Amino acid sequence: MLYATTSAAEKRAAFRERLGSGELLQVPGAFNPLSARLIEEKGFDGVYISGAVLAADLGLPDIGLTTLSEVAGRSTQIARMTNLPALVDADTGFGEPMNVARTVQELEDAGVAGLHIEDQVNPKRCGHLDGKQVVDADTAVKRIRAAADARRDPNLLIMARTDIRGVDGMAAAIDRAKRLVDAGADAVFPEAMRDLGEFEAMCESLDVPVLANMTEFGKSELFTAQQLQDAGIRIVIYPVTLLRSAMGAAERTLDLIAAEGTQASAVDDMQTRAQLYELLDYSGYNAFDSGIFNFTVPGR
């Protein structure tokens, strides 16, 4: 009821432990706090807080227009609604290495279990688009070092994302990832790998957990959890999947209302009132006030 029953510190410790277990953790993107509840209910291992989703949610392109306050605010809202660890996309860290340090502390205060900082230049863009630019190794290393030094909870996971694969190729990506691990990264997010062999090569070259980004309409094929696990991947994110699904459904329903004058034939595909109330745990609030959930809910 109301909020997560575990503290941020407990979630971070649990996340570290799960990561150490060698299994693949599946982490869908929560496009709002409510969807984080659904992700938890369905038994997933964590929730991802995507920069692309946050920007899109505000009606903005994903080109570094969102602010640290917006990302921290959304992280607070999502992290407190679930007992799952939250992993947040901190883009380039919102500025110079000193800004990165502040970003880490703000996001730590927001209650996330981990965050990733990338090596793109500003204005950044979706990692699966062409025409990206990355900063030099020295600047990338300084960002990660600043991030690792700034955390107060040693269990906060600092993940380094490198976008260099799409710019300088795979050898450069492995080299960059190694340097970022030496700088203090606890995990690596190699962006826009082309095939499973590239994921495998990255995992073999590093002794920290590696993340795979299974975003749709991107550079990577959509591999199964089994394929990724076999390649050595330890975390897979589905960052924009739920937003794309929800928006696809919303568009179809709008078209239907326009065409048929009613939404009636879309109702079977909707979350029912009863399902929504269950997810919101209406009945749990009766512990405070037995007058809250004293009605029956129509629908399944």
Ligand SMILES: C[C@](O)(C(=O)O)[C@H](CC(=O)O)C(=O)O
């Ligand atoms: C993972 C990502 O950084 C995100 O913000 O969710 C994006 C996802 C996307 O735009 O599809 C990315 O750069 O891959």
Ligand SMILES: [Mg+2]
């Ligand atoms: Mg992003």
